[in-house]
Amino acid sequence: MKSHMRVAAPIIAVGVVLLAGQSRAAKADTYKVDPVHSFALFSIHHFNAGNVWGRFNGPAGDFTLDPADPGKDAFHVELKLANLDTGNAKRDADLKGPDWFNARQHPAITFKSTSVKKGEGNMLDVTGALTIHGVTKSAVVAVELTGTAADPFGNIRSGIQGTTTIKRSDFGMKAMPGAVGDEVRLIVAMEGIKQ
Amino acid sequence: MLTHQDILLGLALPAMVCAGVLLAAWQPWRRASARDGRWAGAIAIGAAYAIAYARLVGDFHFPPTDSDDWIAYVMPVAMVVGVLFCRLPRAPWVRLATVEAIALALIWLLVRPLIGNEFSGMAAAGRIGAGSVAMTLWWVAVNQLARSGPRVMTPVILFLAAAGGAVVLGDNGLAQRGGVTLGALAVILAASAAVAAVTSRFSLAGGGTLATTLVLFGTMLYGYYYIYPDPTPRLITAMAIVLVAPMLAWIGWLPPLRRGPSWVRASFAVALVLLGVAAAVVVAESASRQPAAGETDTP
Numbered sequence: 001m002k003s004h005m006r007v008a009a010p011i012i013a014v015g016v017v018l019l020a021g022q023s024r025a026a027k028a029d030t031y032k033v034d035p036v037h038s039f040a041l042f043s044i045h046h047f048n049a050g051n052v053w054g055r056f057n058g059p060a061g062d063f064t065l066d067p068a069d070p071g072k073d074a075f076h077v078e079l080k081l082a083n084l085d086t087g088n089a090k091r092d093a094d095l096k097g098p099d100w101f102n103a104r105q106h107p108a109i110t111f112k113s114t115s116v117k118k119g120e121g122n123m124l125d126v127t128g129a130l131t132i133h134g135v136t137k138s139a140v141v142a143v144e145l146t147g148t149a150a151d152p153f154g155n156i157r158s159g160i161q162g163t164t165t166i167k168r169s170d171f172g173m174k175a176m177p178g179a180v181g182d183e184v185r186l187i188v189a190m191e192g193i194k195q
Numbered sequence: 196m197l198t199h200q201d202i203l204l205g206l207a208l209p210a211m212v213c214a215g216v217l218l219a220a221w222q223p224w225r226r227a228s229a230r231d232g233r234w235a236g237a238i239a240i241g242a243a244y245a246i247a248y249a250r251l252v253g254d255f256h257f258p259p260t261d262s263d264d265w266i267a268y269v270m271p272v273a274m275v276v277g278v279l280f281c282r283l284p285r286a287p288w289v290r291l292a293t294v295e296a297i298a299l300a301l302i303w304l305l306v307r308p309l310i311g312n313e314f315s316g317m318a319a320a321g322r323i324g325a326g327s328v329a330m331t332l333w334w335v336a337v338n339q340l341a342r343s344g345p346r347v348m349t350p351v352i353l354f355l356a357a358a359g360g361a362v363v364l365g366d367n368g369l370a371q372r373g374g375v376t377l378g379a380l381a382v383i384l385a386a387s388a389a390v391a392a393v394t395s396r397f398s399l400a401g402g403g404t405l406a407t408t409l410v411l412f413g414t415m416l417y418g419y420y421y422i423y424p425d426p427t428p429r430l431i432t433a434m435a436i437v438l439v440a441p442m443l444a445w446i447g448w449l450p451p452l453r454r455g456p457s458w459v460r461a462s463f464a465v466a467l468v469l470l471g472v473a474a475a476v477v478v479a480e481s482a483s484r485q486p487a488a489g490e491t492d493t494p
Contacts, residue, residue, distance in 0.1 A: 098421045
């Protein structure tokens with residue numbers, strides 16, 4: 001009997017540990033955005049002809065994912081205007097100036113989720129407060145959960161990609177109407193490291 | 196880029212409002228000694244500027260999302276003060292203190308979003324104090340020109356300064372909140388100069404110079420603090436020349452010009468101011484960012 005217990009005890013212990021690990025994976029996990037592997041892009045129509053693209057380098061933020069209850073997911077994103085990059089230094093300076101984003105007065109664009117609804121498949125409908133140019137409006141972002149995996153260094157990484165379209169005039173940015181479109185498409189792809 | 200509607204409602208309409216208010220106040224069709232319309236200067240320029248700003252910038256939140264909106268919001272205060280300056284007995288130190296208080300408040304409102312980020316509270320206090328004193332002294336100098344100079348001279352000088360400021364800021368990243376707004380002020384001042392030309396007795400002294408000071412000086416300060424990236428030494432020089440240029444008119448009061456006919460003095464003063472503004476524009480053009488080879492300068 002004692003020999004059976006000596007063999008069974010480690011097996012039982014391993015089983016308990018595995019079961020405990022399973023229940024931990026089911027809880028909400030918070031991920032801090034890895035700026036090196038995250039991207040925030042925008043595009044806007046120019047002279048009703050082409051689309052001008054730009055990006056915000058080094059996005060920051062965090063998100064919480066609860067596989068058991070997506071309604072408890074949460075998303076927080078911050079894009080610094082100093083990191084705006086459209087590939088043209090003069091345009092970047094103009095965009096950061098008082099006629100457009102007014103970066104000195106409003107140094108960041110932020111999004112903070114207020115409610116999350118499960119969509120089809122890996123999609124979520126995320127509603128939140130989007131603040132641009134000092135104006136806060138409610139925005140709905142279609143967020144795709146792009147995957148969760150471990151990296152070679154032992155970190156657990158999770159990815160999300162959100163898209164939405166806004167009108168810049170809603171946020172008080174009305175310069176050059178007609179020459180520059182009002183609708184702006186935003187795409188934010190983020191990879192977070194589990195905390 | 197201004198549309199036809201912008202030109203009509205943002206420039207022509209404000210000019211007509213300014214001219215209409217001034218004509219109603221000075222009533223040039225009456226005898227020369229009949230009316231003193233100085234009380235209307237701030238109302239004419241302030242109301243006209245508010246209309247222009249609403250059309251050309253057009254985004255009024257309260258509190259403002261961009262601090263230069265405060266310049267338009269301060270106009271009603273300038274209008275009331277302008278009327279009081281005319282109606283109440285002369286008390287120079289009270290007027291000086293009033294203008295200084297308005298200048299202090301406006302500059303604080305303009306730079307408040309930067310306090311803590313761009314500079315500390317103590318540094319901000321120094322900047323706001325120095326800026327308000329400079330703005331007040333500028334008003335004193337321009338107001339005295341309006342009181343003692345020929346009636347058309349001061350509106351023309353201020354028109355030149357506003358136009359120069361519009362070019363300096365508009366060419367260096369503030370096309371809308373600088374170029375267009377000061378351009379509108381220039382149009383409004385041109386309208387006041389036209390009224391001055393047909394009115395035997397006219398002056399912008401008091402409220403008119405106060406409203407102009409708040410808009411012109413305030414917008415130049417706003418441009419200095421909010422342009423991105425930091426203003427270059429050349430741009431700062433150009434902005435300073437725009438503000439100093441009206442002071443060149445005082446050379447016309449030096450002997451022997453002082454003893455000459457007033458039209459000679461006025462012409463000389465205007466010519467000097469024009470030279471100063473032209474110099475500011477030349478410096479600003481060299482300061483404006485030129486596109487690199489292969490780059491477009493269109494945003």
